[in-house]
Amino acid sequence: MSKRRILVPALLAAGALLTGPVSPAQAADDVYLAAGLRGASEVGAPGDADGASTVVLKVSGNQVTFAARWNGIGVPTAGRVHAGAKGTEGDVRLDLLPGSLPASALGVTGTVTASADVVDALVENPGGFYANLSDAAHPKGAVRGQFHRLSRPIDLNGVLHGGDQATISASTGTQAGGRATWWLRPGGSSIAYTVTWSGLGRVTAGHLHKGAPGRHGAVAAELFTVPRGLPANVTGVTGETPVAPKVAKHLAAGPGGYHADLRTAESGDGRAAARLSGAAFTHPRGFTAEVLRGSQIYACTELPAGGYGFTQLGVTATLKRGIEHTFVTPASGPPQWVAPDGSAVRGAVFSRTPNGAHIPELVLDATQAGAGAGLLAQATQILRLNTTGGVAPAGACEPGAEVSVPYGADYVFLG
Template identity: 60%
Template sequence: MLIRTLVIAAMGLTLLPATSASVEDPVYLVAGLRGANEVGAPGDPDGLATVALKISGDDVSFAIRWDRIDGPKAAHIHLGARGTNGDVRLDLLQGRLPKTALGVAGTAKADPALVAALVANPNGFYANLHNDAFESGAVRGQFHRLNRAIDLRGVLHGADQATISSRLDGWWLRPASATSMAFTATWSGVLPPVSGHIEGVPFGAVASAELFEDPDGLQPNLTGLAGEAPVDKALLKRIVNQPQAFDAVLRSLEGGVVRERLSTVPPKHPRALTADVLLGAQIYACTRQPGGSLAFTQFDVSAKLRRSIDHSFVQPVTGPPQWIAPDHSAVRGAVVSRTPNGDGNIPELVLDATQAGAGAGLLAHATQILRLNTKGGVAPSGTCVEGSKASVLYNADYLFLG
């Protein structure tokens, strides 16, 4: 019998092929991507994205959501530690998307040896998105393992609560402005969609709104698309006021049509919010250590995040960390894992989230929190005066999942 061996030089490992049964099933991994993480050629300085994976045997389901970058034409999983480039190990997306797209979901088949390596050392792999402006890579991020299941549709959808759904839950819609509609569509068991519309009932009764179009059909392995599309102001108002008078419609190759009547019942759905630190400091106090020496140890944190989220400790020293949104939704975190992020940077974290505020709002969905792409914030070294404090500026992205 021929046994193939996968040699992963960058990790210093030699892995024998594994069957899908040897991998804990399912496993969830998440990466927070930034242009600053690209190695060699620069990435998009403003761009960010989230890539989430659900690994079941050799089936890899994925969801990708991006912001402040041109739409990707390729998305890959690469072998490589932080700060190094590596070969592509798995294609997730290969081809252009509709211009209204801001996220995709889909599935891919992975070699069992790759699955075993990815699960054993997620941080030894990274996700990379490529577009026309940044052929070598627009945004990149290392993977982290979650300790709870997530619904990948939340990553596909993004941060904000949808206000309209379809009766079979295949569509989530939200007016993004007076003249645009945010949408999330998911499907299974259909030929690749060529378009998505909102159409009046009966068909032709009123003008329709095109949400996306790809005349050649979307990539066959895709199972979802999210984005934002322009809609006539009067039509958008009518859809919002009378959703039951409209269908959400997928048209696929060879003339297939899937219709779902819109519902007046707002959907309950998962979400994923990334909020970066606009101004933040890790706060340390000089305390006496067990051996009698003095050193700075964590006292508190004070940060203002995007979307006006405040981050601090509930109680200095003892914590736990908390995040409070302006709408009074709030969460507290308990650290599950720490991943070093280079000299001079505080570690990246995975935390379990506990609800601690209003039952609805920006953070009310969160069950897990990741602190990613950290810069600075490390405690001062050397001697200090007992009782003195030091504030050290830092940056990070916080990803709220649930």
């Protein structure tokens, strides 16, 4: 194998969108789909009861760019898109992860090429397809979820970042036209990392070094490694790796004394290196918040067709991360979600998907209604997925009566 050395200048910047700038013409043609995966949704063999994942697809012509982030499961050994309705098994239509991932990984992004018939079917009927992640303990599937069409473009980087804000960043370009962007968040005895790249070939490792780019500083932390290289279609990875507490402390206090380094199969001992910066910046976040305690609230009102029945009065729910979910105004809404940091959004329903004996799954457009920075400050869409319970009582009722019906759901916030 030939080896070439990559030495690159450091550019202190937060980085661009994973999928690149989107022109109005491109946005009109691109289709975005999202799925919330759970172990309970697996068919044919038990999934991981504690597992969850978010998978987002951007369909642009015959190119399908994906971003996936998971928790509660082992590192995926396979990630695929299948044709099949909820509760059924179907054939594989897209193989997203045809290779090994690093042990510290919590998410990946990349691109695959799809045939015209798969693209047409996926765009016309997203609910007829599902994402499935397998791990070593669940070779037939650890988590699964059906796709839903989003109403507008999102930044797939947000899915990689999850719900936490990075504190350190770096962006670099190479003489050969390659590019890499890093985001890091040191804390305690670990470093959370996200890195995306283009034009660098098959990436085999990501390291944190002491010293400036271009100098062989000591490796302070091995963020990830895949000796045989990541799958060739993968262009980004996120994860968290344990480090000595002093490394995390020193990095947080003086990021300019370190650089991040990507190694590739093609470059051998060459490096794509970028000096790190602690300059404040924000980035999109994409995360799931499960309902911890929740009730759909109904009131007995007169129905348009005559008689009385229970209709929606409101909702009250506490989600993970301390998010509170209510109606702004009883009966008329709109629904709102408020985070402890003061960021907040209000939702308007874009689509509904029936979910058997449970309240429907929803895709909602989000409007900002709180602080300009924080957990929900960049959310543009909300999905209510994997619903359980919450259905209004059937039959006649006493006018003015109210009832609270417990429910569960995963709320996915994307931006």
